[in-house]
Amino acid sequence: MPAPKKNGLQTVWFQNPPVIISTATIVGSKEGQGPLGHTFDKVVEDNYYGENTWEKAERRMLKEAMQNAIQRANLQPQNIDYLLAGDLLNQIISADFVARDLGIPFIGLYGACSTMYEGLALGAMLIDGGFAEYVLVGVSSHYSTAERQYRYPTEQGTQRPLYATWTVTGAAAAVLARQGNGPVITHATIGKAIDLGQGDPMNMGAAMAPAAADTMARHLMDTQRQPDYYDLFITGDLGTYGRELALKLMQQKGYDISTRFSDCGVLIYSPEQDAHAGGSGCACAGVVTCGYLMQEIKAGRLKRILGVATGALLSLCSYQQGETIPGIAHAVVIEGR
Amino acid sequence: MPAPKKNGLQTVWFQNPPVIISTATIVGSKEGQGPLGHTFDKVVEDNYYGENTWEKAERRMLKEAMQNAIQRANLQPQNIDYLLAGDLLNQIISADFVARDLGIPFIGLYGACSTMYEGLALGAMLIDGGFAEYVLVGVSSHYSTAERQYRYPTEQGTQRPLYATWTVTGAAAAVLARQGNGPVITHATIGKAIDLGQGDPMNMGAAMAPAAADTMARHLMDTQRQPDYYDLFITGDLGTYGRELALKLMQQKGYDISTRFSDCGVLIYSPEQDAHAGGSGCACAGVVTCGYLMQEIKAGRLKRILGVATGALLSLCSYQQGETIPGIAHAVVIEGR
Numbered sequence: 182m183p184a185p186k187k188n189g190l191q192t193v194w195f196q197n198p199p200v201i202i203s204t205a206t207i208v209g210s211k212e213g214q215g216p217l218g219h220t221f222d223k224v225v226e227d228n229y230y231g232e233n234t235w236e237k238a239e240r241r242m243l244k245e246a247m248q249n250a251i252q253r254a255n256l257q258p259q260n261i262d263y264l265l266a267g268d269l270l271n272q273i274i275s276a277d278f279v280a281r282d283l284g285i286p287f288i289g290l291y292g293a294c295s296t297m298y299e300g301l302a303l304g305a306m307l308i309d310g311g312f313a314e315y316v317l318v319g320v321s322s323h324y325s326t327a328e329r330q331y332r333y334p335t336e337q338g339t340q341r342p343l344y345a346t347w348t349v350t351g352a353a354a355a356v357l358a359r360q361g362n363g364p365v366i367t368h369a370t371i372g373k374a375i376d377l378g379q380g381d382p383m384n385m386g387a388a389m390a391p392a393a394a395d396t397m398a399r400h401l402m403d404t405q406r407q408p409d410y411y412d413l414f415i416t417g418d419l420g421t422y423g424r425e426l427a428l429k430l431m432q433q434k435g436y437d438i439s440t441r442f443s444d445c446g447v448l449i450y451s452p453e454q455d456a457h458a459g460g461s462g463c464a465c466a467g468v469v470t471c472g473y474l475m476q477e478i479k480a481g482r483l484k485r486i487l488g489v490a491t492g493a494l495l496s497l498c499s500y501q502q503g504e505t506i507p508g509i510a511h512a513v514v515i516e517g518r
Numbered sequence: 519m520p521a522p523k524k525n526g527l528q529t530v531w532f533q534n535p536p537v538i539i540s541t542a543t544i545v546g547s548k549e550g551q552g553p554l555g556h557t558f559d560k561v562v563e564d565n566y567y568g569e570n571t572w573e574k575a576e577r578r579m580l581k582e583a584m585q586n587a588i589q590r591a592n593l594q595p596q597n598i599d600y601l602l603a604g605d606l607l608n609q610i611i612s613a614d615f616v617a618r619d620l621g622i623p624f625i626g627l628y629g630a631c632s633t634m635y636e637g638l639a640l641g642a643m644l645i646d647g648g649f650a651e652y653v654l655v656g657v658s659s660h661y662s663t664a665e666r667q668y669r670y671p672t673e674q675g676t677q678r679p680l681y682a683t684w685t686v687t688g689a690a691a692a693v694l695a696r697q698g699n700g701p702v703i704t705h706a707t708i709g710k711a712i713d714l715g716q717g718d719p720m721n722m723g724a725a726m727a728p729a730a731a732d733t734m735a736r737h738l739m740d741t742q743r744q745p746d747y748y749d750l751f752i753t754g755d756l757g758t759y760g761r762e763l764a765l766k767l768m769q770q771k772g773y774d775i776s777t778r779f780s781d782c783g784v785l786i787y788s789p790e791q792d793a794h795a796g797g798s799g800c801a802c803a804g805v806v807t808c809g810y811l812m813q814e815i816k817a818g819r820l821k822r823i824l825g826v827a828t829g830a831l832l833s834l835c836s837y838q839q840g841e842t843i844p845g846i847a848h849a850v851v852i853e854g855r
Binding site: 292374 | 831
């Protein structure tokens, strides 16, 4: 019988940490013009990416990111044991159709904007558990597809409050492997759905901050580590106000991470880009992790990070029926070598 | 390093087969009146189940099934390492809100009507891989929520073709454990998204049959077993016509399973119930597996089965944009002891 790797804790650790052997990113023009624009593999200026709908454009981005990640790993799709993927569209159709095109056994995920890290955590478990040699993880989002599905017709140009975030247009993919060169995943903390009663779908940062703080604090307790063990705590898409809220909640839990806490949504746009509170969407944590963060880790400027992607678990229907918004956050430790 | 449990094949086998220590089911009145009505734990006559929307009724069913499964396992929610759950509603809101209420670390899944088996397969991997002692798997669907989300306003009473299936109202849950009493999961075969070009969303059986046949044939090849190794091959919700199609495709692949092949969707309603081609929905494979099949296995009338839940990977949006419908099928071997 294999030894338990968690012993009743919420955090698992990997006996043979799976390796992130390749990543790939692709983003839209707004993301390309942002402070991290130079860290992405490709910037697509055309919002339709040559397709006739935004949904097909998003799908094309996801497929291209996945194909690039596979190619960079010197693999073929048939070498990959599992594709773990998801997106924000109803029934995760971006992931569904790319899964069809690639022909890799497909495990569909839905964790809202936390999906990239849900996939990294699960993929690492499947590899360290002995069930896979290679796992492909991928996510996508698109401002125009998300806006019209979750909010208003995109063309309507409805005014957005300053605490709203902007859905990142892009896709990210990573290949995890049992062996190889690259940063490793040493731990994963799967989060609980936390709901403190916030019900405004424009203010997702506030809805997700309690989940982010819960997962980060649980991770530190489980591993008996202090915040200074990590060079960086980085959440997915809390945005400016959500990040502040998470910081306060962490202080209440006895952890001061103020000197080492950032958020992918805060980093991806500059204040001049009028994205209000920052970026969001599955691709936000996806492209920042697979682009900027991987490059910083490989260059040795970051040695150990706790990445914590956050998701708001709502639908148009749940909002219309008066429900509040549970948040969720999944954390993964990524270490350079 | 743990030994690989698949060696490049699509099927994994479990060194210490995880045990299904408890299950629970709850269904609506139509399902209660069907041939398997006596095998379900509870039949709810009120389509709203005391709530003010169908979506909340579905959620209440899912929560109750999960709570019952936990209780029957003599556990508390805090003993469960992971909740693996999903449903058909946009952004899987049934699972999201039950995850919030139960407070168990939550891995959201989307595999359309294959989700129960996606969860059983993944849950078994997490346990056998050493990452969990107990995993809770659950799914739900509801005729009225699915009908109005995917097709027409429920009140409209649009005529349905005879090859259409009827979404099962109900919820199912199972607790998997490293040790204990009950049937075991010995193998899992995660399927690929297969699309032979069927584009009629009323004919999901035809869209899913190729995926079912692909996964079943792959499982037999990987395990080097002949069909007579199993007492029963049972698909999730192919319905009458989809089952026939899958049977033919299996014959083309060189496997005759005609004497031992059934479908949960065919079993759950009688022809007199006017459900046309049979049942469908996440709960179809869910309640038939967690109710009828578990009882047959525990009674020794079935010793070894290959359960193969099937999913149609479409959304209203993908259909409206002219896409065909990829199918997917995940298989799990359940053996009595």
